[in-house]
Amino acid sequence: xxxxxxxxxxxxxxxxxxxxxxxxxxxxxxxxxxxxxxxxxxxxxxxxxxxxxxxxxxxxxxxxxxxxxxxxxxxxxxxxxxxxxxxxxxxxxxxxxxxxxxxxxxxxxxxxxxxxxxxxxxxxxxxxxxxxxxxxxxxxxxxxxxxxxxxxxxxxxxxxxxxxxxxxxxxxxxxxxxxxxxxxxxxxxxxxxxxxxxxxxxxxxxxxxxxxxxxxxxxxxxxxxxxxxxxxxxxxxxxxxxxxxxxxxxxxxxxxxxxxxxxxxxxxxxxxxxxxxxxxxxxxxxxxxxxxxxxxxxxxxxxxxxxxxxxxxxxxxxxxxxxxxxxxxxxxxxxxxxxxxxxxxxxxx
Numbered sequence: 001x002x003x004x005x006x007x008x009x010x011x012x013x014x015x016x017x018x019x020x021x022x023x024x025x026x027x028x029x030x031x032x033x034x035x036x037x038x039x040x041x042x043x044x045x046x047x048x049x050x051x052x053x054x055x056x057x058x059x060x061x062x063x064x065x066x067x068x069x070x071x072x073x074x075x076x077x078x079x080x081x082x083x084x085x086x087x088x089x090x091x092x093x094x095x096x097x098x099x100x101x102x103x104x105x106x107x108x109x110x111x112x113x114x115x116x117x118x119x120x121x122x123x124x125x126x127x128x129x130x131x132x133x134x135x136x137x138x139x140x141x142x143x144x145x146x147x148x149x150x151x152x153x154x155x156x157x158x159x160x161x162x163x164x165x166x167x168x169x170x171x172x173x174x175x176x177x178x179x180x181x182x183x184x185x186x187x188x189x190x191x192x193x194x195x196x197x198x199x200x201x202x203x204x205x206x207x208x209x210x211x212x213x214x215x216x217x218x219x220x221x222x223x224x225x226x227x228x229x230x231x232x233x234x235x236x237x238x239x240x241x242x243x244x245x246x247x248x249x250x251x252x253x254x255x256x257x258x259x260x261x262x263x264x265x266x267x268x269x270x271x272x273x274x275x276x277x278x279x280x281x282x283x284x285x286x287x288x289x290x291x292x293x294x295x296x297x298x299x300x301x302x303x304x305x306x307x308x309x310x311x312x313x314x315x316x317x318x319x320x321x322x323x324x325x326x327x328x329x330x331x332x333x334x335x336x337x338x339x340x341x342x343x344x345x346x347x348x349x
Contacts, residue, residue, distance in 0.1 A: 022077040023178055026084070027228060029136035030175075030258050032281055033288025044068065050122035052082035053198045053244055058147055058172040060085065060139035061119040066111070070122030082169075082199035083176055084120045085139040089113075089287050090132045115291065133287035138174040138257030145252030146225070146235065147171040151200050152243040161240040163216040164205040168223075168237065169198065171246055174257040175228045177201075183222035186214035190224060220250075229258045266309030268295035276307035 049055040050070065060083065061068060071081045090110045110116070110132070117137065151167035170177045180201040181190045187208045193201035205215045221237040235249040279294035282304075289296045289306035296306055 022080055023228065026077070026081060026136070026176060027258070029084075029086075031135075033133050033135040033284055033291050035133050035285070035287070044121065049244065051076070051198055052079065052121045052123070053149070053151075053169065053200075054082060054121040054171060055244070057119065057121065058083075058246060059142035059144045060172050060174065061121060063140035063142045064117050065119045066116040067118050068121045069118045071120050073123065076123040078195065079197045079199035080176060080195070081120055083139070083171060083173065085137050086118050086120070086134045087115055087137045087291055088118055088132050088134045089115050089291055133285065133291060135288065135291045136259075138259045139172075141172050141174060141254065144172055144248075145254060146173055146233075146249045147246040148223075148237050148249065149244050149246050150241060151202075155240050155243040161219060163218055166193075166203045166217055166221065167196070167200055168193075168221075169200050169244075170225060173227065173255050175255065177225050178228050178230070179226040181224040181226075182217070183224075184208060184217055186210050186216065225253070225255075227255045227258075229256065231256055266311035268309055270310035271295065271307060276304050277312075278304040279306045279308050279312075 044050045044055045046055065054061065057065075057068065065085070066088075069086070070076075071084075076082070088110070090112050119139065147170075149169045149171060151169070153165055154162050154167045166182060168180070170180060176199070180193045180195075182193055182203050183190050184203075184205070186205075187210060191203055191207065193203045196202050203217070205217050208215055219237065219239050222234070223237060224232060224234045226232045233253040233255065235251060235253045237247065238250045239247070241247040280288055280292045284292070284306045286296045286306075292306070294306050294308055294312070298305065
C-alpha cells in the first residue's frame with residue numbers, strides 16, 4: 001500500500017530547482033515544516049523497484065518507518081532526494097479511505113494526530129487527499145554502516161564488472177550524499193562522479209584521457225563521500241555484487257545527521273514572553289511547531305507563536321549550514337510506491 005503527500009498550491013508561482021540550488025532546496029526541508037495532503041497507492045516489488053531503485057529498503061527505510069514514499073520532480077531532483085526521511089503529522093484524515101485506490105484496510109489509514117516517519121524511495125507526481133504537515137528528518141541507520149549498490153551497467157553478473165564504467169548508489173545514510181569521488185589508479189587522482197537519476201553516481205574512464213590498461217578501473221574501489229551537511233568520509237567498496245543488491249562499506253563508515261538536534265527536554269511554561277526565541281521561521285503553524293518539538297502560543301502579540309523550550313540550544317539548519325534558499329517557493333509530493341500521473345502542484349513558502 002502506498003500514499004502521497006502533495007503540497008497544495010499557495011501561489012501561482014512555480015519553481016523547479018532541479019539543478020544549481022537543488023542541494024539547498026533539500027537542506028531547507030530539514031528546518032521548515034510544510035503542509036500537504038495524502039493518498040494511497042501500492043508498494044515497490046522486485047519487478048518494480050521505482051525510480052530510486054532502493055529495493056529492498058535498507059535499514060534507514062525500515063527503522064521506525066510507517067510507509068515508503070515518492071517525490072515529485074523538483075525534490076526528487078534527478079535522484080538527489082532518494083533515501084530521505086520525513087516526519088509527518090496528520091490532524092484531519094479528511095476523505096474516506098474507501099475513496100482511495102488502496103485497499104481501504106484500517107492499517108492503511110494514516111495515524112491521526114500522531115507523528116510518524118516515512119522513507120523516500122520513488123518519484124511520482126499526483127494529487128493528495130489527506131491533510132498533513134511534514135518536515136525532513138534524519139533517517140535511522142540502525143547502527144549499520146553505509147551501503148553501496150551497483151547499477152546493471154557495472155555489475156555484469158557472476159561478480160563480473162565493467163572495467164571502464166562504474167555506477168554506484170550510496171545507501172543507508174541518515175541524510176543524502178552530496179558528492180561521491182572515486183580514486184583512479186592509472187591517472188593517480190580522485191575523480192568526482194557524475195550523478196545520474198535514481199541517486200546513482202557514475203564514473204566513465206574515458207574522462208581520464210588514458211588508453212589501454214592504464215584506463216581501466218577495477219575493484220576494490222576507493223571512494224570518498226561528502227554528505228549533504230558537508231561531512232567527508234573515505235572507504236572502500238571491496239568487490240562487485242549482484243545488481244542493486246547492497247554491500248557494506250569496508251571499513252564501515254557512519255555519517256552524522258542534519259536535523260536540528262533531537263527532542264529538547266525543557267519546559268514551555270518556563271519561557272517568559274520577553275525571552276521567546278523563534279523556532280522554525282515566521283510562517284510555521286501549530287502542527288509544524290509540534291514537528292520541531294517547540295512550544296506554541298496562540299497570542300500573536302506576545303512574541304513568536306512558535307518558540308524554543310527552556311534550555312533548547314539547538315541551531316536551526318538554515319543558520320548552521322547556510323542553505324541560502326530564503327523564502328523561495330518549492331514543491332514536494334510524497335507517494336508510497338508510484339502511479340505515474342502527470343499533475344502536480346507546488347507550495348510557496
